[in-house]
Amino acid sequence: MPDAGASKSKSNNYDFDILVVGGGLAGLYSVYRFRKMGLSIKVLEAGDGVGGTWFWNRYPGCRCDVESMEYSYSFDEQLQQDWKWPERYGTQPAILEYINHVAERFDLMRDVQLSTRVTSATFDGDAGIWTIGTDTNETFKAPVCIMATGNLSTPRKPEFPGLETFKGEWYHTGLWPKEGVDFSGKRVGVIGTGSSGVQMMPHIARQAKHLTVFQRTANFSLPARNAPLNPEKEQKHKAEYSERRKAAYDTPFGIAGFPPPTKSALEATEEERLKSYEAKWQEGGSISYLYAYTDLLLNKESNDTASEFVRNKIRETVKDPKTAELLCPDNHPIGTKRLILDSQYYEIFNEDHVELVDVRSAPITEITETGIRTTDQHYELDAIAFATGFDAMTGAMREIDIKVKDGPSLDEQWEAGPKTYLGVMVAGLPNLFMITGPQSPGVKSQMILSIEWHVDWIADCLQYMKDKKFNRIEAKLDAQENWVKHVKEVADSTLYPLANSWYMGVNIPGKPKVFMPYVGGVHTYTKECERVVANGYEGFVMSKEEAHIS
Numbered sequence: 001m002p003d004a005g006a007s008k009s010k011s012n013n014y015d016f017d018i019l020v021v022g023g024g025l026a027g028l029y030s031v032y033r034f035r036k037m038g039l040s041i042k043v044l045e046a047g048d049g050v051g052g053t054w055f056w057n058r059y060p061g062c063r064c065d066v067e068s069m070e071y072s073y074s075f076d077e078q079l080q081q082d083w084k085w086p087e088r089y090g091t092q093p094a095i096l097e098y099i100n101h102v103a104e105r106f107d108l109m110r111d112v113q114l115s116t117r118v119t120s121a122t123f124d125g126d127a128g129i130w131t132i133g134t135d136t137n138e139t140f141k142a143p144v145c146i147m148a149t150g151n152l153s154t155p156r157k158p159e160f161p162g163l164e165t166f167k168g169e170w171y172h173t174g175l176w177p178k179e180g181v182d183f184s185g186k187r188v189g190v191i192g193t194g195s196s197g198v199q200m201m202p203h204i205a206r207q208a209k210h211l212t213v214f215q216r217t218a219n220f221s222l223p224a225r226n227a228p229l230n231p232e233k234e235q236k237h238k239a240e241y242s243e244r245r246k247a248a249y250d251t252p253f254g255i256a257g258f259p260p261p262t263k264s265a266l267e268a269t270e271e272e273r274l275k276s277y278e279a280k281w282q283e284g285g286s287i288s289y290l291y292a293y294t295d296l297l298l299n300k301e302s303n304d305t306a307s308e309f310v311r312n313k314i315r316e317t318v319k320d321p322k323t324a325e326l327l328c329p330d331n332h333p334i335g336t337k338r339l340i341l342d343s344q345y346y347e348i349f350n351e352d353h354v355e356l357v358d359v360r361s362a363p364i365t366e367i368t369e370t371g372i373r374t375t376d377q378h379y380e381l382d383a384i385a386f387a388t389g390f391d392a393m394t395g396a397m398r399e400i401d402i403k404v405k406d407g408p409s410l411d412e413q414w415e416a417g418p419k420t421y422l423g424v425m426v427a428g429l430p431n432l433f434m435i436t437g438p439q440s441p442g443v444k445s446q447m448i449l450s451i452e453w454h455v456d457w458i459a460d461c462l463q464y465m466k467d468k469k470f471n472r473i474e475a476k477l478d479a480q481e482n483w484v485k486h487v488k489e490v491a492d493s494t495l496y497p498l499a500n501s502w503y504m505g506v507n508i509p510g511k512p513k514v515f516m517p518y519v520g521g522v523h524t525y526t527k528e529c530e531r532v533v534a535n536g537y538e539g540f541v542m543s544k545e546e547a548h549i550s
Contacts, residue, residue, distance in 0.1 A: 013127055013129055013141065013547070014129050014141040014142050014143060015042070015140050015141050015142065016040045016041055016042045016140065016141075016142045017034070017039040017040045017041065017142060017143065017144065018030070018034055018039055018040070018041045018042075018142055018144045018145075018146060019041075019042055019044065019130060019132050019140050019141075019142040019144070019145050019146070020041060020042070020043040020044070020145075020146045020148050021043075021044055021118045021121070021132070021145070021146070021147050021148060021149055021400070022043070022044075022045060022052065022147070022148035022149045022150055022396075023043050023044075023045025023047070023050040023051075023052065023112050023114070023148075024050070024051060024052020024053060024054070024055070024148065024150050025051075025052060025054075025073075025099065025447070025448055025451055026052070026148035026150070026435040026436065026451045026454070026455065027043045027045065027050070027052070027112070027148040028043075028050060028099065028102060028103055028108050028112075029073065029075065029451060029452060029455050030043065030146060030148060030435070030455050031043055031106075031108045031111045031112065032075065032106055032108060033075075033455050033456065033459050034459060034462075035111065037459060037462070037463065039462075041111050042111060042112075042113060042140060042142075043111055043112040043113065043148075044113050044116045044118050044132065044134065044140070045112060045113065045114050045115075045116065046115070046116065046117035046118075047114065047115070048114050048115045049096075049100075049114065050099060050100065050103055050108075050109070050112060050114070051095075051096045051099045051100070052150050053150055053152050054092055054095045054096045054099060055096060056155075056174055056175060056176075057092060057173060057174055057176065057196070058092055058176040058177070058178060058180070059092075059171075059173040059176045059196060059199070059200045059385070059387075060180070060181075060200055060203035060204065061199040061200045061201075061202065061203045061343070062091065062092035062173075062176075062196070062199060062200070063089050063090065063091050063092065063199060063224070063226070063341075064089055064090045064095060065089065065195070065224070065286060065340070065341045066089075066255065066446050066447075067088055067089060067285070068085035068087065068088065068089060068090040068094075068229065069085060069229075069234065069237045069238075070248075070255050070256075070257075070446055071090060071095070071446065071447075071448060072085075072098065072448060073102060073448060073452070074241075074245045074448075074449070074452060075452060076106075077241070077242070079102065079105065080238065080241050081238055081241075083098060083101070084229075084234075085098075085229050085234070086228060086229060087226055087227065087228055087229055088224075088225070088226050088227055088228075088229055088284075089224055089226045089341070115136075116134050116135070116136050116138070117134060117135040117136075118132055118133070118134055118400055119133050119134060119135055119400060119401065120132070120133035120400060120401040120402070121133075121145055121400055121401070121402045121403075121432070122401075122402075122403055122404070122405055123145075123403070123404045123405060123429065123430060123431070123432065124405050125404060125405060125430070125545075126547070127547050128143055128430075128431070128471060128472060128545050128547045129141050129142070129143055129547075130142055130143065130144070130145040130431065130432065132145065133401075143431055143471065144431045144433070144462065145431065145432050145433070146432075146433045146434070146435065146458065147397055147402075147432065147433070147434045147435065147437070148435045149396035149397055149400075150396060150436075151436060151442050151443050151447075152174075152443070154396045154399060155172050155173075155174030155175055155388075155389075156388045156389050157172070157388075158170075158172070158191070158386045158388055159509070160364060160366065160367045160372075161365070161366045161367070162366040162367040162368055163367045165367070165368065165369050166367050166368070166369060166370075166371075166384065167369045167370065168370075168381060168382045168383050168384065169181075169382075169383045169384075170383065170384040170385070170386065171383070171384070171385050171386065172385075172386045172388070173192075173196040173197070173200065173385065173386065173387045174196075174389075181383075182207065183204050183207040183208045183383060184207045184208075184209075185208075185209050186207075186208055186209055186382040186383050187208070187209055187210045187212070187371075187380060187381050187382045187383075188204055188208040188210070188211050188212070188381065188382065188383045188384070188385065189211075189212045189213075189214060189371070189372055189379060189381040189383070189384045189385070190204065190211065190212070190213050190214065190384075190385045190387060191214045191364070191372075191384065191385070191386050191387065191388060192214075192386060192387030192388045192389065193213065193215045193216075193217070193218065193219055193387070194219060194337075194338065194340070194387060194389055195338055195340045195341075196387040196389070197213075197385075197387030198219070198221050198340045198342050198345045199340075199342065199343075199345075200385065200387060201213060201345060201348060202342075202343060202344050202345055202347075202348050204385065205348040205351060205353070205354050208353070209353065210353045210354075210355070211348070211353060211354045211355070212355045212357055212372075212379050212381065213349075213354065213355065213356050213357065214357050214359050214364065214372065214374075215326065215327075215356060215357065215358060215359065215360075216359045216360050216363075217329075217331065217360065217500075218326065218327050218328060218329040218330065219329055219337060219338075219340055220307070220310055220329050220334045220335075220337070220339055220340065221339075221340035221341065221342045221345055221346070222281065222284070222285070222286055222289055222310065222339065222340070222341055222342070223281065223284050223341070223342065223343070224284050224285070224341035224342060224343055225282070225283065225284025225285070226284070226343055244256045244257065245449075248446065248449055248522070249449070249453075249522060249523065249526050250523045251521070251522060251523055252521035252522060252523060253287050253444065253445055253446060253521070253522065254441065254445040254446035254449040254450060254522040255287055255446045255449075258287055258288055258291045259291075260291065261291055261292060261293050261294045262294070263293060263294060264293055264294055264295045264299065264302055265292070265293035265295060265296060265299070265302035265303075265305050265306065266295075266299070266301060266302055266305075268293070270305075273292075273293075273305050273309075274309065276292050276293075277289070277292060277305075277306060277309040278309075280292055281309075281310075281313065284341070285341065286335075286339040286340075286341055289306070289339070290306075290334075290335045290339065292306065293306075296334070296335060297333075297335050297336070297494050297495050297496070297519075298493070298494055298495065299495075300333060300495060300498075303333040303334060303335070303495055304333070306334050306335075307329070307333055307334040310334060311328040311329070314327050314328050314346055315328070317346040317347060317350075318346055318349050318350065319350050320349070320350075323349050323356050324349075326356055326358050327346060327349065327356065331499075331500075332498060332499035332500070332501070333495045333498055333499070335495075336494075336495050336496045336497075336498055336499035336501065337499045337501040337503070338443075338501070338503075357374065357377075357379070359374060362374040362375045362376045362377070363375055367384070372384070397410060397434070397437075398410065398411045398414060402429065402432070403429075404428065404429060404430070407428065408428075410426065410429065413426065413428070415512070416512050416514075417512040417513075417514030417516075418437075418438035418439065418514065418516060419439075419480055419481070419484050420434065420437050420438055420439045420440075420475075420480065420483070420484070421475035421476070421479050421480040421483050421539055421540075422439070422440060422483060422525075422528070422529060422532070422539075423436065423437040423438055423439040423440025423441075423442065423454075423518065424437060424440065424454060424457065424458070425473075425474070425475040425540070426475060426480070427474065427475045427476060427477040427479075427480040428474070428477070429474070430472050430473065430474040431472060431473060431474075433454075433458045434454075435451055435454045435455060435458075436450050436451055436454055438516045438517070439483060439484060439487045439516065439517070439518050440454070440517070440518055440525065441517065441518050441519075441520075441521070441522050441525050442517055442518075443503070443517050444503075444517045444518070444519055445522045446522075449522065450522070453522075453526060453529075457529055457533075460533070461473065461533075461537065464533075464537070465542055468542065469544055470542040470543060470544055471543075471544055471545060472542065472543045472544070472545045473537075473540055473541070473542045474540065474541050475539060475540055475541075476539050476540065476541055479538070479539030479540070480539075482539075483539075487515075487518050487520075488514075488515065490518065490519055490520045491515040491519055494519055496515060496519055497515055503515055503516055503517055
């Protein structure tokens with residue numbers, strides 16, 4: 001690590017101590033944390049504003065599925081006390097307003113360059129320098145590069161034949177127009193019934209003349225029970241913030257406040273189970289529901305009880321029995337795909353102007369000038385909204401040409417699936433860190449907690465290197481292989497691999513089917529990270545390399 005401020009010297013062959021790719025929640029916290037260490041930092045962000053996923057995803061109904069009081073930064077106590085969330089679950093506009101407030105409050109933007117998409121990152125082993133190339137034809141140099149590219153930041157572009165011929169308007173949830181879209185009086189088709197689609201459709205249904213929902217796979221969705229934030233609950237939460245934040249690291253999902261379950265679903269009577277599930281259903285939220293019993297994500301028979309309860313709720317809600325059955329998930333255990341939270345989603349199918357089309361039995365064959373054709377019918381449409389998700393967890397990094405000079409690219413290294421050590425580094429790529437990378441808890445946790453954990457871990461690591469006079473760090477190949485094996489073994493001990501989910505990459509044609517997140521829990525993961533540090537950064541090689549500057 002260079003000495004603080006040393007990068008300003010003309011004798012050094014670099015512009016900043018640290019370059020960060022991505023100006024979302026991770027990139028912004030990086031500015032705050034590394035600036036405190038006296039290091040010079042530059043964040044490069046493709047968008048014309050900060051916020052990451054909350055900048056791009058502006059579709060109607062976009063809302064976080066973690067409660068507002070938890071889904072926020074913990075690094076500044078006064079910020080926690082001052083900020084007032086209007087609702088139990090934050091909307092996209094509310095979260096983006098919060099992110100921009102943080103950026104302004106801590107003067108973070110002076111180290112962020114917007115409208116700059118990173119296209120390449122090359123490490124020169126002789127000079128010990130990363131060179132970042134951009135679509136603005138600029139280059140930036142630093143000894144350390146951090147990928148804060150996000151897990152859900154590369155929208156999966158629709159690939160239906162004939163899309164270019166469609167004479168109406170079409171949109172993607174991950175690239176929604178800033179000015180919004182008015183669907184009033186229009187015949188609208190929505191493709192995709194994951195979280196984005198489920199959140200969006202009740203809003204579109206209120207506007208559209210007719211809404212056609214094209215569903216290939218039914219997903220489980222629970223009621224959010226969103227409401228204005230209770231002032232007493234808010235006051236109590238703020239009084240306990242520091243204790244709750246600390247306690248969150250000892251939980252599987254990085255969220256405190258949910259009493260851990262004490263028994264298997266099979267140890268309870270049917271009457272007890274129904275009572276428990278009903279209470280969780282009325283409470284709202286997903287973590288509480290999955291926390292009803294100890295083995296809902298481990299034992300298929302136990303999970304069946306929770307899955308069938310939700311299916312019966314769908315049957316009770318949707319009046320038409322045929323439509324209700326199509327909406328009942330039948331090919332994965334509850335919780336093994338992203339468990340959705342909704343506000344009156346199933347209820348829209350009781351409206352005369354909302355139609356459900358099963359494209360599992362009659363697939364979409366093409367998009368025409370005037371609508372969508374399946375194998376058995378043509379649907380006339382004025383607008384199409386694609387809720388087709390993301391190339392999750394690896395897409396953003398694989399779009400950048402990342403490599404050591406004259407070596408294989410990261411894209412080539414990950415051709416058969418991502419391999420990392422702790423989700424924070426890749427063997428063979430010195431001084432390149434990731435925030436919430438593949439094989440870390442990331443998407444299976446409260447993301448901001450995982451972001452802060454990784455940034456703090458990287459900051460402590462760089463300080464350790466500086467103290468020990470090291471300037472290069474690299475993950476060992478055998479440590480990486482052992483971690484990848486462990487991540488797979490943990491996943492295979494659960495029900496997660498039974499689902500064809502974006503956790504497995506199956507939503508992207510040609511993407512290797514590999515379970516990418518670490519599902520051993522935040523509590524297990526952070527203890528392993530601490531153990532690695534306590535053992536002198538076990539699994540990493542640190543060295544003092546002499547730079548050869550031409």
